[in-house]
Amino acid sequence: MSSPKSQEQPNVLLITVDQMRFDCLSIAGHPVVETPNLDELVRSGVRFSNAYTATPSCVPARAAIFTGQSQRTHGRVGYQDCVPWNYKETLPGELAKAGYHTQCIGKMHVYPARNLMGFHNVMLHDGYLHHNRNNHNIPMREHYDQVDDYLQWLRERVPGADLLDLGLDCNASTVARPWHLAEKYHPTNWVVTQSIDFLRRRDPGKPFFLWMSFVRPHPPFDPPQAYMDLYDEADIPESIVGDWAETSDPDGAGLSPTTRRGLVPKRRLSKAIAAYYALITHLDHQIGRFLQALNEYGEQNNTVIMFTSDHGELLGDHNLFGKSLPYEGSAHVPFIVNDPGNRLGLKRGMVADQVVELRDIMPSVLEVAGVPVPKAVEGDSIWKLASAQNENGGAPPAWRSHLHGEHTSGILSTHWVTDGKEKFIWYSQTGEEQFFDLTDDPQELHNAIADEDRQERIRYWRSILIQELAGREEGYTDGMQLITGREQTAVLSHIRI
Template identity: 30%
Template sequence: MMRLWTTLWMCAACLTAVLMPVGTLQAESRPSILLLLADDLSYDAVHALGNQEVRTSNIDSLFAQGTTFTHCYNMGGWNGAICVASRTMLNTGRALWKAPQTKPQLEAEFAGKRFWSQSLKAAGYRTLMTGKWHLQIDPAKVFDEVRHVRQGMPHDSDQYNRPLDGQPDKWSPSDPKFGGYWTGGKHWSEVTADDAIAFLDESVGKTAPFFLYTAFNAPHDPRQSPTEFVAEYPADRVRVPDNFLPDDPHREAMGLIDLRDENLAPHPRTPHAVQVHRSEYYAIITHLDAQIGRILETLDRTGLRQNTVIIFTADHGLAVGQHGLMGKQNQFDHSVRVPFLICGPGITAGRKIDSPIYLQDAMPTTLQLAGAAIPPDVDFQSLLPLLHGEKPTTRQAISGGYIDFQRMATAEGYKLILYPKTKTARLYHLTDDPLEQHDLLESAAVNEENRAMSRRLFRTLLDLQRENGDNLNLTSVYPELAPE
């Protein structure tokens, strides 16, 4: 009995330390924070999460050492560059339709010291950013230090409308002459890792904790990597996804006509073209994994690992041939779900939590870990209650959207997708149909149970619209789904 009370007292003491105001915390008791942020990395493109084709041994080791949130989502985007909205939400804590979209709005957030890094800096953290930023504000205003800030995507030449079946490919992912990730003479993923490693080496012996925002462009297109990584994935050995289609029949309703991402591969899609793109996707992911391995090795070598919380995630997913799509401007799981893990001192290893979260929950989570004040208008939620074994009831559903072309809500193992321009509604039972191949609102599948579920999800979506500041009027478009 005494042992039980001692254990409970120690757990309570740890939680109290996490929740203490910053002024009462010793710097040494607060963890440093390392964010490893990928771009265009779907939840289904990591070996540890079930993809048996791709090699991600270093990322897999993180999943083994930490807690995985298996259903992590991005809320969507207000233009084709989904990463802009995702990263703006991440750094401001605002929901999609409340987040600042213009430079003046972002400057106002900066002046109010509302950015993620500013809140941690105010709590005594040293902050550094390297890699992809993609917000309309100079990151040097937001972080103590920045190194090698990269643009939204590495520009190259000749990457579109390829490969064509039966014709020589005009482009090579490993040839530096095409620019892209090779611009500057060294692959951008390697440069980003170099910056993180240098900062970690410089942090040895310093008492103040750090926030290291390491944002890779990979595996965003152009999907380039060194020859030896490309050679690991011969295209003819890469599997065509089970939900492959030559085209999505609702592509125009989705707002994807002439969208840049969708023009990377020829229309209609062919199995060969998808195999080539997926082989290049896997190669740059494995190259990214190698760079993450270098960072993790440095954490171990310097002794910083024992007091560092690591968050690994991505800003959104990617189709790469699924459903006849190539990009992320859609509401299918391959594009809205991302990997998310957190590991470090006090965090259970090898645990999986299936409660739905947004990747932007990383912001309030780390602020609470740091004992920093969470701005009152942050729309996302700390994950510490879930990590401590509690079951909060505040989030039972997830919503998403793309401009005014698409809306989505998922709950109870189902997903409702709406294309308001054509009054289209699609319903999927994700538990039974995780690849979203069987629309339950198609005429052959419609029954009263599916109709009732679509109405319930529609009501859920309306509630989430109000909560997240989404003013798109759906009730007039879908009167058959609207509550009476």
């Protein structure tokens, strides 16, 4: 039964997955991946083709979702666990204050792990986080027995079960094998099972905000057997390798099961890619399962839906794996909005090409809910970009001209700027620069940094990056040039404890 108040304020369903590439949608032209339910959300909604995560790893990406802020403001410019989350205003907190029943099920990846971040309730499965399994040096000792609700649920049904039973690593793995238990016990199914139960037990007098947050297709690559079988004989395209990529592997880094770079044995890589695609189709089918339940509860036409990922997966592109780097496979993410009740006037089936970022989720959701957007929010509401009114001519809506992204990763630390058509990259510790024309070279096969006919554009983008980095505590620029080799940090000083 739908709630009476929901006629004034719609429910909001935010679906996030972890480590899904932007191009892994059938409707976006992927030659292998099958995503029928996500395709339908696109067909009857709007897809943003130039959506990025400014800091492509789990922790900083989620900070952008929670706060609506750029990485410079929320302060997480790389991956670092165990730094307390003390943000005054958060997306679920603002909605709760406005009368929403707020719930997160799945991955939050905050610290301490049971920090509600404004939610009324959380049911957690953050995946295998090393600091929770190896916590002897952590001030706030949090073991899995305290913080992982999925594992407790699983052990009640499968005594002695553990997240390590398959022998697969939780991060940057190139090894895959099928899920070993009944599909209903898979963490992807668990998120949906608990989300459907939330529909049963929610407060019927309030609209709800449900963040359904999946760990997959993040490693381990462990799809149920039926989904692995779906891709077993598929013609898996080979990973793309640019003219700038390292093509030798003298130290055999690609042989490691948790490599970030190198030449992975061909059969192992093909199996890992197939399992990655299988995890995405499994996710798609489970999202379809939840949408059916949403309809059965009478709430589908009163629920605004958003779908995205916190970052992508390089998946062997340029002989690289995982995330954190600025290349399209890592930083470019899927972003879909859908409004079954058509209260927002979206242009159904539209593909919008403006550069949007995860910080835009918070102001967009608050606008839908009729909730004031806090002044500290730096993102913008995306609905004006997706409106059917835009097809009637006139000036396009005002929007950002570019995005500044970054990630601290030791010698591979980078800063980059893009407008979705061109991209300039600077490696802050080595001084290496790259330039890609994404219009003519969307796969970033050619580094055009030395091309004579590109020098004016390169100077332009370098100047934009200098402007973005002006005043930063690391001293990356003096306002005139980029300064290589400055000491870096994953967390800026204003949020350190």
